[in-house]
Amino acid sequence: MSVSAVSLSRLLRCSLPAVGRSANTHPARCVCEREPTLPGARWSSTRLDMDGSGRPATWDSFGIWDNRIEEPILLPPSIRYGTPIPHVSLSNVGCASHIGRRRENEDRFQVSKLAHNILYFAVFDGHGGPQAADFCHKHMEQHIRDCLEVETDLQAVLSKAFLQVDVALAAELRIYGNASLMMVGTTATVALLRDGIELVVGSVGDSRALLCRKGKARKLTDDHTPERKDEKHRVRHSGGFVAWNSVGQANVNGRLAMTRSIGDFDLKKSGVIAEPETTRTLLQHAHDSFLVLTTDGINFIMTNQEICDVINQCHDPTEAANVIAEQALQYGSEDNSTLIVVPFGAWGKHQNDEYTYNMSRNFASIGRWS
Template sequence: MSVSAVSLSRLLRCSLSSVGWSTRCACMCDPTMPGVRWNSTRLDADGSGRPATWDSFGIWDNRIEEPILLPPSIRYGTPIPQISLSKVGCASHIGLNKLMHNVLYFALFDGHGGPQAADFCHKHMEQHIRDCLEVETDLQAVLSKAFLQVDAALAAELQMYASLMMVGTTATVALLRDGIELVVASVGDSRALLCRKGKARKLTDDHTPERKDEKHRIRQSGGLVTWNSVGQANVNGRLAMTRSIGDFDLKKSGVIAEPETTLTLLQHAHDSFLVLTTDGINFSMTNQEICDVINQCHDPTEAANVIAEQALQYGSGDNSTVIVVPFGAWGKHQNAEYTYDMSRNFASIGRWS
């Protein structure tokens, strides 16, 4: 049985208390610059005296009102909307703090073998990232260091409990700086997708023994890759992933906590949203199906709940947890031919034919 934890936050370089909740969400931040409202009078782009629209900037005029981040917009030469945590959709309760900062933190942890590893990551990952930001500006390096530090800290906490050496968790963490620099780090089989021009773009690759490079590392480390009765590959007959935080009994068999990271500069004229999902969703829906369903929804909260419920209707027996973060092109790339109807989706994807 797996346990999922979700974290949504703006990061500070000072310590703040977190907001508590039943399904683990947090939000921290500090003041940002004032901006221009999307649906208010906009900048005079062409000197005509008429209010400019987002289309004048090449940005979709969508349904989510947010200000423009002025310093990053000037720096990058393109309008960059502020991504507000209040507009992020999540299928769990979201706790909010009223301060803001230029780095947003989104995290999803899907635990296995017990809740300890997911709970630990939820509690400590953010602080390790903040500490790394004190001495490092490269967000990919920040996340890589934080993952390894959290793994080491978890090992130290559990070393006296031999029975807990088999607990572990996936970790998919996204940092968004200045509303445009998106960095994602991941271990395990939870995913991050970017919807660009209506198409699903993978930001993570599942760490499973089916991957040739992952299988090679496991075998080089002395581990075994075996297949169970339903054809799923496992490390030493136990774990269906080759990277995780925790699972200390398999460290000598090649299971590592070092994440793979990606850096993406957002194109708010084309990028609709970021979505983080657990394998309970990924097992029953394709990446493009996830994007198509979200694109039919009015807002990210509706989208998150529809995706989670859809996975359950499709027969997922695992936890289904999802985070949806809206970007500039939210609502632009709806597929009029796609509907999230049960009978149509069963027939089209062929999983139950």
Template sequence: MSTAALITLVRSGGSHVRRRVLLSSRLLQDDRRLTPTCHGSTSEPRCSRFDPDGSGRPATWDNFGIWDNRIDEPILLPPSIKYGKPIPKISLENVGCASHIGKRKENEDRFDSAQLTDEVLYFAVYDGHGGPAAADFCHTHMETCIMDLLPKEKNLETVLTLAFLEIDKAFARHAHLSADATLLTSGTTATVALVRDGIELVVASVGDSRAILCRKGKPMKLTIDHTPERKDEKERIKKCGGFVAWNSLGQPHVNGRLAMTRSLGDLDLKTSGVIAEPETKRIKLHHADDSFLVLTTDGINFMVNSQEICNFVNQCHDPNEAAHAVIEQAIQYGSEDNSTAVVVPFGAWGKYKNSEINFSFSRSFASSGRWA
């Protein structure tokens, strides 16, 4: 409606017409001021759907009471509409990653993070052994393998299971065609997490790398180590003709060689029950309670327990600082192995920061070990 038409109606109509026209004019002004525009940058206007007080100011997660100001992310509008709740955008720029060689001759750990599709994010850690060949192969090919499977399969647990098995077969073909015989004894753990729509988290794992979700300041373990100490894993090894032997430190190994019962690679132990099929877990994120996901290799896990990891990360200003802090603490506690951490922030980042942490340097080794 033009301005001239509005003036004509106001002059010719009664008071009720004036009220109606003024209301229409205000609505037009509001529409022009609040036209929805979504941007990836946090410095630009956000979608007006989530303007909490009608002020026209960008909505922050403090407005919803679930996001710390230090990491201000835009809202994912389609998933928020789909699930009926505000869902933050998880930016790869805010994901913290760190890796340290320790006192080893070579760092065989690898890690990844990537945006696979508009809806799906990918995070992974690989802890190689017997050389870095298997970990390098996963680092190079796992992302592509998952992307190829996503259009064919909606269930992310199935996607990850198929991807692990396919990567293992592909590495076997690669090793058998290679002139390097050491590839037959190269293997790696694999802990891979996919996040869809910012709310669906699926984790798959083989070996003893771990995934932990910090919910309300407490750790929620999303993986279980695959070691010969597990009765079900030990029985499978024996049924397949393998055996478990303990070394001088009292640690069980498959056929006296491998400290885990599932892995990618380790081709010489496939007939002894070492499999590549992962265990998977699906969980719905609650951004009001969930602070972060952390993926770690055993250079950290063997020295720092899950609650300590949550405490260290919760003290940090940003995820990159947190990833380095976890590794540094593991080294301080005596870790000599390769150590890698990936920290993915969620909606409650900074919400459950403890006022203080009591460090116990005399804590028992068992409390911080493999099953902590």
């Protein structure tokens, strides 16, 4: 019998009683066959091979993953981290991008597999034109791949890739000799998921990443705006200034509402940088329902908890993505609205029975803009 099988058997015996289903369902039972003693005998477990097919049991067998989305567990990472980890399939990820009331959709998003154990999720919200967002959509993934060849720390990978993309974009735009192109830019919020459990997020600008844990919204990014004391200090120390427009929004040099971005090369000497802030989180699949990446067309108009509450009412991530984008429009958002919803082990587990929404409701009547 292999060491992996022995380790996993012990892992399951230790961890299963603590992760049973909720009170209205039957608790999961760990019923493992007696270990074979004859040389060459096949080790098996009713927990891992319930139908005799040789395939691992689905995550739902452990009483955590909602039965609407069933995925197998990842055996090596589960053994390494000492906890059952479900496979996160790109086919279950929900995405939506709505133009809203703008003439053009300058938002871009991307979902892909970088390596056998690393998934990539990204949203880019362009301003001044779509060129910077288009460039990031086309090249960010490859820069991350290149960094992964020489670096294992995912936070360092994202930091290097963001700065490299910024330099590459500057070189690209200078070819055209058009000064106005030096004013295009984009936010960038990128999430990397390794082994189904290590989640690393890097961000510049005001697009956002949220993790829903135990039904509560947990911010993984902080908006880079001139209102932040540390960001304002850097801008002023670099020779820039912060001015407020007629609706009370702070802008760098009276032009840009964010202090970090990819592009905006006319403001680089005024303290606008492309270096991302990064966070690293180990997922708790028994409690974490999903990751959601949003552009400000959504997070400017809906609170973090509102976003999580609405998604928790939805049947699947694709429905959730479209409902959120539509609801932002109903609330009065005039910007492009883009989001990615990535389901985790507790998808469907933390529905808020007290929260209801109705897409036909006239949201203006609630006084959100009063």
